[in-house]
Amino acid sequence: MIKTFVTYPLQFIVFVLFQVLILNNIQLGGTINPYLYILFILWLPIEWNKALVLGISFLLGLSIDVFTDTMGMHASACVFLGFVRPYLLNLLAPRDGYELNVSPTAGGLGWSWFLQYATICVFLHHSFLFFVEVFRFSEFFDTLGRALASNIFSLVMIILVQVFSSNSEDRR
Template identity: 35%
Template sequence: MTSNRVLLLVGGFILYLIVQVVLLKNMVVFGTSFCFLYVFFILLLPIEMKTIPVMLISFAMGMGVDLFYDTIGIHTASLVATAFIRNTWLNILTPTGGYDENLNPSLLNMGMGWYVTYSLPLILLHHTLFFFIESLGTNLFLPVVQKIIGSAIFAFLMSIIVQLLFYRRRRGI
């Protein structure tokens, strides 16, 4: 990985973290849908990146968000678990010819169908872990499921908007 690409990743990490804790922390739609956009930094990391570095980046991102949200590791646990599954899921979705070199699994690079198949299950995994850990059995099942579905849809739509506005084809983060 080139030093230019590393700088882009570090800059993206800082930018996603700042946007999450400053702009999106208090953004709630209908009282149940939260926007966890920071998950997409992990999902949009280069395809060739191995699982352990992705998990370490996820740990740092999760700890950063937990620090500002006062959630004592909930974001970290759910994001690291999502990072653990990410490469396995990418391998399952590998097209016949394989992936191109230095490719980010984004909407613009892979197309809407592939991106939905890739990102929605991982978003649902993250949100399911997050909200079930957060509730720890104190909430009813249906309100937790409502939070999971509403937040997953909200985060997915925000990711599409962010990618269409700020990302380019075949470029790094």
């Protein structure tokens, strides 16, 4: 109960601030920027209502948009991720389904599962985001290339954060 009403809002704020104040100032090669904040959506409990997750995704994207003056861009990409996530979770489910209250993290479902899950989510989110950003398909491979480059960078960040957080989970 406490976890739901305190930890998640707190995590939400931390992810947004960390993204807009620190990560948005990191740019490799001029255009490659990591988007770590979607890890918040990835970590949401599996059994939560799909519609609720969709709403939270929208809010998360919108918060990032407010800070970066990219109205609607991150919101649309996050809503897309929130929409795809339940289907992806079904697809990646273990043969006998998820255990009750298992969290979609490396600690909860193992590294190989988490890597698959994160890679697909990041890829879908980033591709959507970068194509919405240019708003045209005319430079398809150029845009896809930039999306993939950011992809790798984000994924590395997500894995790093996951390593540190699962260490602290173990200690608890």
